[in-house]
Amino acid sequence: MDNRGEDRKDFAEKRSFRKNDGERGERRFERSDNFKPRRFERDGERRDFKKDGFRPHGDKRPRGIGELLDLDNDILHLVIRRAQLLAKMRQNGRLAPETEKTIRTAWESKAARMARDNRLSRDLFVLLQTIEPLTRQEEEQGYFNLAPNTEAVDIRIPAPSDTVAARLWLSVAAAAGQETKVVRMPLTDAVVGGVKALNQIGGQLWWEENGDVQSRGGKGLIRNLDKVIHVGDDAFNLWLVIAFCVGMPSRLKLTGDSSLRFLDLAPLRRFLPQMGVRLTNVIPSQDGLPIRLECSGMMPRQLVLADDLPEDFMAALVLASPFWETPCRITLPEKEPRLLGQVLGVLSACGALVSRNGREVFVERGQLSVPAEPVVPMDASIAATVLMFPGFNGGKAVLEGVWGHSKAHALVEKMLRGAGLNVKYGSSETVCSGKERETAIPAAEVMADVVAFCPELLPLASVIMAAAVHEGASVSLPALSEEDRHLVTAFLVRCGVDEKDGKLSTSDEIIPGTWVAPSAQWAMGYALCAFLRPNLHLSNPGVMTSVFPPFWNMYNTLPNPVLKRKQEKEDEDAKPVRRRVIARGVYGELPPEPTAGEDF
Secondary structure (H helix, E strand, O other), X not given: OEOOOOOHHHHHHOOOOOOOOOOOOOEEEEEOOOXXXXXXXXXXXXXXXXXXXXXXXXXXXXXXXXXXXXXXXXXXXXXHHHHHHHHHHOEOOEOOHHHHHHHHHHHHHHXXXXXXXXXXXXXXXHHHHHOOOOOHHHHHHOOEEEOOOOOOEEEEEEOOEOHHHHHHHHHHHHHHOOEEXXXXXXXXXXXXXXXXXXXXXXXXXXEOOOOOEEEEOOOOOOOOEEEEEEOOOOHHHXXXXXXXHOOOOEEEEEEOOHHHHHOOOHHHHHHHHHHOEEEEEOOOOOOOOOEEEEEOOOOOOEEEOOOOOOHHHHHHHHHHHHHOOOOOEEEOOOOOOOOHHHHHHHXXXXXXXXXXXXXXXXXXXXXXXXXXXXXOOEOHHHHHHHHHHHHHHOEEEEEEOOOOOOHHHHHHHHHHHHOOEEEXXXXXXXXXXXXXXXOOOOOHHHHHHHHHHOHHHHHHHHHHHHHHHHOOOOEEOOOOOHHHHHHHHHHHHHOOEEEEOOEEEEOOOOOOOOEOOOOHHHHHHHHHHOOOOOOEEEOOHHHHHHOOOOHHHHHHOOOOOOOOOOOOOOOOOOOOOOOOOOOOXXXXXXXXXXXXXXXX
């Protein structure tokens, strides 16, 4: 990857939003015969919200499509103007409460005529409030050019730990008030937000810059809490805080970043009263954060989980059940939560007595013993990306760490084996030494499990499909939902793979513009596809900070990657700056200081 986009200069010159400076032509506002505004124009050309500049009047397009594209262009222009205005009104990143209330009530009164479903207008308002305009530097840069080194790789790095599994251990240690340490943790916003949230309910956690997160013990959870807790931008932090707090008397206000405003907490609001908990939304008619939580601490002996509850919340309830004041038998729904196996493994390793009878799970209350340094497996999606590098250029990739036994790790094994990679899973490291055979796409049952249980592995499956097509294999697009199908085909077409009637084939078409990765996993998949088609343009490389911040350092330093940037060596021969010490004597005034240039 590099930043040498050949057309970056042209991109900066043709930005859609630029102040009128005389060189770009006079800007005028034209009106039609009925005195309604027509549109902004410059020197006879219409302003267009696209990288290619402006579109002239004489373009040949169907009338309906042309008008629709013009309206979309105007809408996007207004959205950016609104976001820039909101950015100026915010102080310390937030709007004043009265200001936000005024904007929201005015929106609701006017949006009532937009659609019959008022939920749509509320979600649209929340979405508009979360849009952040690009900075001038980001606008001028335009994109990151993905052009990886084509030499055989020689990779040996410590594998980053699974952040979800690590937070399971840290949550138990914080609640039990015991010391433990988790190593090789990517210090993402989710991890840091989770540590801070657990500390606010009684944990004694802190992190080091090398990725070690430790628990210093303490007295465990704090009863009778009455405070505001910020859970960051990760929903799993929210589920952990709620699960551990419902079992003790507390009054909480839970807030988070803008992404958690779209959570649908209505199933929790209907379910929690049977646990003696009342959940209310701070903003009327909005199901996401912020919320208020009032917990009585009076837990039932039997708890039947509803089918519509978030499955990670169900797993968090099982994890927190040994710390509730009343022992509780939990009945799971027919679809087992994907993290249940990891949760039961953590509790068993801590000495908890776990019994299970079909869908019923019971964890006895008692003193737990958390290991001093628990074994946390490596992150499956990151490990799979690193292990695929030798499949493109040859060489060897070694990941130091423990391979996991979760559903995600099992699916990664099947997909890498189908891709023809020679991967060996050891007790302390995982090694990939290149390809043994041609690439085969994931089987139908594997794709069904990916979509149902591990959607974060869909980018990996898409990369394998693209590689198989470039090798000349006959590939059909698997069965996907409409949303996933649109995302996968948009990804593949930029990687040189076209889809027609469900069949995939290579394509020489170059799609203009840059691609915005929906998640860090899609960004890693896009980086891998740059081996198949170099010079792919990625608009948001910063999305990797949510999963594995050193990824681009590793990618840029292939074939012998390093995770940290090399610090500039200080000049050892440089003479230290002489410090002037001004002191006052205890027996009187000191003599005056010498003038500049004189020695003491």
